Every structure is written in structure tokens, then in C-alpha cells.
């Protein structure tokens with residue numbers, strides 16, 4: 001049998017990634033509240049509208065003084081200063097410090113005019129005389145002591161955050177400090193997910209002979225969230241090309257991209273493959289020189305991307321990490337959308353013979369400051385294996401020319417950003 005189904009041109013992973021990238025640009029922008037901005041990608045550059053600190057700030061609970069008043073002070077020769085005001089945080093004093101006077105001040109309060117130092121409470125003695133408060137100092141206090149000057153951290157106009165920054169705790173702090181309550185961020189792309197397969201059962205259905213529960217949709221859902229997308233679940237459908245066509249049209253209409261799983265190989269019921277070949281979409285590729293995921297298929301329909309990933313869980317996972325994650329990241333203007341590449345020492349022999357580049361699910365470990373990677377599966381790492389996905393934090397790259405790699409050799413690994421919600 002020689003139908004178009006079987007004739008496929010395999011392309012290399014970087015070429016396939018480039019084909020996808022040519023159809024992706026950063027998405028549109030929206031404003032969200034600071035609370036909602038967590039883990040979102042900033043869409044504008046933020047400059048400081050004012051210096052920070054904005055006023056001369058006391059670093060201690062104590063007294064604002066003139067340092068020159070304390071010259072010559074010692075245990076034998078205490079200097080007495082009259083306390084003229086009390087300045088809690090949030091208040092400003094209208095009484096400037098002049099020679100011979102001091103004001104009680106709290107940590108974080110604005111230092112009054114005239115004062116050029118704050119002395120800690122513990123370094124003073126105090127007394128009350130004729131209704132007046134006095135403090136004594138026993139040593140010389142250096143000018144500027146315990147005063148944080150204006151702009152120590154940030155000067156006015158300083159670049160605070162670049163567009164493309166992911167907003168986490170530190171960025172939240174900056175945005176709040178500078179009064180950015182409505183934050184311009186890239187919209188999360190809406191990613192439709194549906195599974196194909198007559199064998200698929202819903203998660204809460206009892207097992208039946210020959211059937212399995214749809215796990216890929218849930219795996220993909222988590223991956224989309226991790227990548228910063230908004231997953232939209234379209235359930236699963238039987239292997240029927242008409243149903244798939246209708247579902248795909250609906251998913252494309254309401255979402256920014258569509259990810260499907262299953263039915264992309266050459267089997268009689270591999271309907272997604274058939275659908276992509278029908279001709280009303282631009283197929284980017286339907287075979288990649290990688291394993292798992294060799295049948296990963298991508299197409300463009302009305303300017304939107306369709307990723308038809310393998311049904312085999314391991315292949316579906318790798319297909320997502322290499323093609324879908326970078327797309328979601330690029331749509332949020334991530335300058336480094338691909339999985340981070342590290343070098344690691346292989347911990348176990350890897351003996352499999354390959355004709356395609358193999359992306360072996362693995363786990364890293366740091367020992368004596370060195371990164372080691374070992375395959376997650378002790379026996380099987382086939383495309384069909386589901387159970388090792390949870391045990392993996394990297395993909396070990398085994399080039400096609402290698403006939404296995406001995407333990408101790410340096411390997412390229414791709415770090416999986418598992419658990420990081422973007």
C-alpha cells in the first residue's frame with residue numbers, strides 16, 4: 001500500500017522548531033491587577049517615577065540629632081540634648097533639629113530637617129526635668145549614621161523592569177513600591193486541548209477491556225498552565241474524521257492554538273494525520289527525526305497553529321516540550337522560549353541503538369557541584385511509557401550516530417521546567 005499516509009519526509013528537530021517559530025509572534029497585551037500579575041510576563045518597560053527611598057529614612061528606633069553636637073562626647077563627658085519632638089513612621093516633623101536638640105524617631109520614619117544622624121535608643125540615657133525630656137550621649141556619632149539617603153536603592157528614572165520579565169515575588173515588590181497597580185502583561189494564549197481515540201475513557205469511568213483512561217489531556221493541561229497558557233479542555237472524541245474536523249473547527253474558532261493527542265501515525269484510525277493531509281491547512285511537518293515523538297505533526301489553519309501530538313504519552317510529552325511550550329512562551333515575548341540546555345555526566349550506561357535523536361526522559365542530581373543525569377526508566381523508556389514522566393526533570397539528548405553512551409560521558413540535557421507555573 002502506498003498512500004500519502006506512508007510517505008512522509010522526516011525533518012530535524014531544529015528545522016521543525018524553526019518552521020513553527022516562523023508562524024509565532026508575541027501576542028496581544030492586557031492590563032491586570034498586581035495580584036493577577038503573578039507569573040505573568042511584563043509587556044512594557046518600567047522606569048522609576050521617583051527615587052527610592054523617597055525621603056531620608058531612619059534605620060533605627062532612636063533619636064535624630066546633629067552629629068556635630070556629639071564631638072568630644074565620652075563616658076566621662078556626656079552630652080545632653082533636649083528632645084523637641086517624637087516622629088513615628090508615617091509622620092513628618094515640622095521642628096528642625098538645631099544644635100542642642102534631638103527628636104525621638106522610629107525605624108522607617110522621615111528624618112527631620114537639620115538632623116544628620118540617628119543614634120540608637122540603646123546608646124542613650126534619658127531624663128525628665130521641668131517637664132522637658134533630655135537624652136545623654138556618651139560617644140561621638142558619625143555624620144549620616146543610621147540614615148538611609150534618598151535614592152540609595154533606586155534613582156529617579158532608573159530602569160526597573162524590562163519588558164519580557166516574568167513577574168514573581170521580587171517584581172511584585174518593585175511594582176507595588178512604585179505604584180504600578182495595573183500591570184501591562186502579555187495575554188495568556190488560549191490553548192484548546194482534545195484527545196482522539198475510541199479507546200479513551202473518562203477519568204471517572206470504570207475500566208473496560210481494551211480501553212484506557214484519557215491521561216494525555218490532563219498531562220497537556222498541566223503543561224499548558226506551566227508554560228503560561230490558558231488551557232481549554234475539549235474532552236476526547238472517537239476516531240472519526242468528521243467528528244475530528246468539527247471539533248477542530250470549533251476549537252480553532254475560539255482559541256489561539258489547538259493541541260491534539262493521538263491518531264497521527266499510519267494506522268487505519270489515525271484520523272488526525274488524515275485531517276491534516278486533507279489540504280485545507282498548511283502542513284508544516286508530520287515526521288521529525290526524534291524519538292519519542294517522530295510522528296509529531298504541526299499545521300497552520302487560518303493563521304493559527306495546530307499541534308497534532310502523538311497519542312503515546314511519552315511522545316506526546318516530548319512533542320509538547322519541544323514544540324508547544326516554546327510557542328506559548330514566544331507568544332508571551334519570552335526571549336528564551338526553548339528548553340534550557342545543560343551539560344551533564346551520564347550516570348548509567350545508555351545502550352539503546354538509535355537512528356533518530358533520542359530524547360530520553362531523565363533525572364538530574366547534583367553531586368560535588370557536578371550535574372549528573374540518569375534515565376528515569378530502569379527498563380523501558382519507550383514512547384508508550386507514561387509512568388516516568390512524573391520522575392523526569394530533563395531530557396537526555398542521545399544523538400542518532402551514537403550506538404549508546406557509556407556512564408561517565410558528557411551529554412547534552414534539556415532541562416524541563418517542571419512545576420514552575422508561568
Ligand SMILES: Nc1nc2c(c(=O)[nH]1)N[C@H]1C(S)=C(S)[C@@H](COP(=O)(O)OP(=O)(O)OC[C@H]3O[C@@H](n4cnc5c(N)ncnc54)[C@H](O)[C@@H]3O)O[C@H]1N2
Pocket residue numbers: 195196197199200212213214215216217261262263264265266267270292293294295309310311312313315383384
Ligand atoms: N506501522 C507503524 N506503526 C506505528 C508507527 C509507524 O511509524 N508505523 N509509529 C509508532 C510511533 S513512533 C508512535 S509514537 C505511535 C503514534 O501513535 P498515534 O499518535 O497515532 O496515537 P494513537 O494510535 O492514537 O495511540 C497510540 C497509543 O497511545 C495511547 N493513547 C492515545 N491517546 C491517549 C490519551 N489521550 N491518553 C493516554 N494514552 C493515549 C493509545 O491507546 C495507544 O496505545 O504509533 C506507532 N505505530
Ligand code: MOO
Pocket residue numbers: 290291292293294295296310312314315383
Ligand atoms: O513517534 Mo514515536 O514517539 O517516535 O515513538
Ligand SMILES: [Mg+2]
Pocket residue numbers: 262263264265266267269270311
Ligand atoms: Mg496510531
